[in-house]
Amino acid sequence: MQPIQMVDLKGQYQKIKNQIDVSIQNVIDSTAFINGPEVKAFQKELEEYLDVKHVIPCANGTDALQIAMMALGLEPGDEVITADFTFAATVEVIAVLKLTPILVDVEKDTFNIDIEALKKSITPKTKAIIPVHLFGQCANMEAVLEIAKQHNLYVIEDTAQAIGADYSFANGSTKKAGTIGDIGTTSFFPSKNLGCYGDGGAIFTNNDDLAHKLRGIVNHGMYKRYYHDEVGVNSRLDSIQAAVLRVKLPLLDTYCNARRKVAEHYNHAFSNTTNLTTPITSSFTTHVFHQYTLVLHGIDRGKLQQHLSDKNIASAIYYPVPLHSQKAYTDTRYNEDDFSVTNELCKTVLSLPIHTEFEEDQLKYITDAVLEFCK
Numbered sequence: 001m002q003p004i005q006m007v008d009l010k011g012q013y014q015k016i017k018n019q020i021d022v023s024i025q026n027v028i029d030s031t032a033f034i035n036g037p038e039v040k041a042f043q044k045e046l047e048e049y050l051d052v053k054h055v056i057p058c059a060n061g062t063d064a065l066q067i068a069m070m071a072l073g074l075e076p077g078d079e080v081i082t083a084d085f086t087f088a089a090t091v092e093v094i095a096v097l098k099l100t101p102i103l104v105d106v107e108k109d110t111f112n113i114d115i116e117a118l119k120k121s122i123t124p125k126t127k128a129i130i131p132v133h134l135f136g137q138c139a140n141m142e143a144v145l146e147i148a149k150q151h152n153l154y155v156i157e158d159t160a161q162a163i164g165a166d167y168s169f170a171n172g173s174t175k176k177a178g179t180i181g182d183i184g185t186t187s188f189f190p191s192k193n194l195g196c197y198g199d200g201g202a203i204f205t206n207n208d209d210l211a212h213k214l215r216g217i218v219n220h221g222m223y224k225r226y227y228h229d230e231v232g233v234n235s236r237l238d239s240i241q242a243a244v245l246r247v248k249l250p251l252l253d254t255y256c257n258a259r260r261k262v263a264e265h266y267n268h269a270f271s272n273t274t275n276l277t278t279p280i281t282s283s284f285t286t287h288v289f290h291q292y293t294l295v296l297h298g299i300d301r302g303k304l305q306q307h308l309s310d311k312n313i314a315s316a317i318y319y320p321v322p323l324h325s326q327k328a329y330t331d332t333r334y335n336e337d338d339f340s341v342t343n344e345l346c347k348t349v350l351s352l353p354i355h356t357e358f359e360e361d362q363l364k365y366i367t368d369a370v371l372e373f374c375k
């Protein structure tokens with residue numbers, strides 16, 4: 001058996017090589033490297049896919065979050081609430097803007113922001129909530145929106161891991177992840193579900209005024225060439241990346257289904273294994289399985305990883321350290337008891353390889369190896 005990595009970008013590329021190579025070559029031939037027609041076309045196509053009024057492409061998912069907060073006019077000292085169990089980018093940009101990050105615990109079943117913890121963290125200084133749709137399924141947006149409405153807060157959805165997921169409201173209507181709050185953000189980092197061949201990101205909104213502001217901020221605060229109405233940044237999706245994304249966007253749903261199939265295979269294989277908890281999908285969301293994450297019970301995680309590694313199977317810990325315990329983000333106001341779920345998850349989660357190119361025999365090889373250790 002060939003070594004099994006967490007993702008198989010090479011296998012995916014081989015299947016679309018002709019289209020990708022032609023698209024990239026076209027950009028090179030045109031020399032329209034920055035803000036070329038490919039970027040505009042991708043923007044339109046993503047707006048259609050997401051059924052959102054405005055997509056503003058930018059340089060990466062971290063910038064997308066920062067620019068979203070700049071557009072909302074948040075000011076130093078304003079409190080922004082996000083989840084303790086996620087990638088650091090979300091809390092990082094809050095801190096970069098001199099806003100005050102308030103981290104809250106997550107739910108143990110879904111790994112997404114805990115609604116009760118969120119409610120308890122609201123103060124008169126709270127200005128925004130950033131739910132992260134972790135590992136590929138949406139946070140409880142109906143509850144988040146209700147809290148936001150009650151307290152007059154902005155909602156920014158970090159959709160870096162869940163592009164393509166569908167959220168269902170109690171009234172039966174559905175929306176794409178990232179188009180539910182005031183602003184949604186995503187990343188096109190190569191290993192994300194819709195990945196380009198370098199860095200890339202985008203911001204979504206249905207609000208015309210916010211869209212105008214966001215478009216200015218990504219471009220040095222310029223609305224008219226060489227007139228800078230506000231402090232902006234330089235954050236662009238380059239044309240070559242847009243050309244790659246235009247080939248891959250029509251395949252996103254197929255890719256999501258392929259990931260779901262892998263998850264189903266794993267779930268089925270581990271269904272009788274009491275020392276493993278398989279991922280649970282909330283009723284209000286589809287899951288696009290950016291990660292397939294197990295929770296281990298009474299199993300030595302390091303030894304299991306070694307056992308898999310001996311068989312050339314990669315595995316990963318997303319995430320090993322709660323954000324509130326990271327040196328950069330500790331805060332005397334935090335109380336350890338308020339992070340019991342995240343603290344426990346950081347010690348017990350293990351993510352298995354998941355991507356769009358698996359063969360049955362590879363999946364069986366992985367599940368056999370896990371079961372050999374965990375039975």
Ligand SMILES: *Cc1c(COP(=O)(O)O)cnc(C)c1O
Pocket residue numbers: 060061062063086087089090132158160161186187188189199200201
């Ligand atoms: C990947 C990721 C980001 C950052 O995206 P970059 O494009 O790497 O800057 C932000 N939030 C989450 C949850 C992510 O997974």
